[in-house]
Amino acid sequence: MLTYLTTLLGGLGTTLWLTLTSLLLGASLALLMTWILERRVVALSQLVRLWILLFTGTPLLVQIFLIYYGPGQFTWIKESWLWTWLRQPGICAMLALGFNTAAYSTRLFKGALDTIPAGEVEACRALGLSPGQTLWMKVRHAARRIVPAYSNEVILVLKGSSLASTITIMDIMGLAQRLNAQTYDTLAVFGVAGVLYLSMNGLLTALFRWCEKRALRFQS
Template sequence: MSWEWEIIWQYLPKLLDGAWLTLELIALSGLFGMLLALPIALMRASKNAWLRAIPFAYIFFFRGTPLLVQIFLIYYGASQFEVIKESFLWPILKQPYWCAIIAFSLNTAAYSAELLRGAIQSIPKGEVEVCEALGMSKPLMIRRVVLPRAFGIVLPAYGNELLLMLKSSALASTITLLDITGMARTIIARTYTPMEMFFAAGMVYLVIAALMIATFRFIEFRLNRYQYYHHTPLPKTLDPQLRDEHLDT
């Protein structure tokens, strides 16, 4: 089998169009997913058994079924009902773009809610007790202490989740969207060069993933500064009487 580099260069602009759609999909679904995951995680971490039980079915369903099935249910399933086709939802559900975003958001929200719940529960008990001792109200405590701490803890795992979502977004191509994978498949249908085009598509995913990893490392570094703190060595010329032997090492 011959390898045609020209084909990759010729169709790269089209693949990059697809990359833009992929980025839009994961950015919007990541955002909506996070907004949805927040209250769910707080409910899941609550001490009230009823509050904990409400989101259980939702999380169970979205973590327990394949994303492809969820996409098909929302895209092809919803359109089978006259009720939905006549409702105000149809202008949104009519578009594959929004169907994909709804499916991805609901899916990622289920996973991130569980991640966040774990993070909230792993905040050292003492920190929560301090808030209570200071007489902080619950909302204030959540806003000032619980969420900022939980975000710091959840970041590495959440970065993972977003990377997984980047790759799952390839499923958008099954509902006529021309994301990176959809674009690659449409090009292959014309050129019959699957090796070249899938290689190129893989490279585009790799670049996006690299950018996401770098961004997350940066945010992690900012948010968890205390973990990266190093003492600055004291100047050698400092008056010996000012030295503190604990800081000297």
């Protein structure tokens, strides 16, 4: 068991890198798409809704396969500078996870903003606040609702990163699969992998509980 743990810890950095970069990409896109929906930009809003439909309505594993194997079917992509990046499984997994969490996070952020009573928005307008200041007020009041829900999304991305092993990435799950193929000690190998994921999820849960308490200050 100790040997398995030592081996699997070798994939911890890859798992954390993949999770962090996917969350950064996803959060950036989600904030942009939420802003587009809030501003009601007609054409762009339709594209955002289509994005959300595609990435929330199909399995993450299918998205990983399409992004990793799909571009190689087009000659013009293979002959362009894009192929330098799209041929790398780590980049493809990060894009798939990032695009997926962006869709779910956009729906989460927009839903939290929509719960703000219309009277508070009207009060901001009556006080002469700019649209940007009004949006900031809504964000402050929605923070209490966003933090607990977004913590679940972060954990889902961490667990979803295990699917990256299907495209040859040696993260925790990738190393676990290789160990299992070498030892056939399935219960012990994947048991240790499960403990590692459980430990990371526990730490993330504790961190977000602390953030949730901090977010209470925005309610005053």
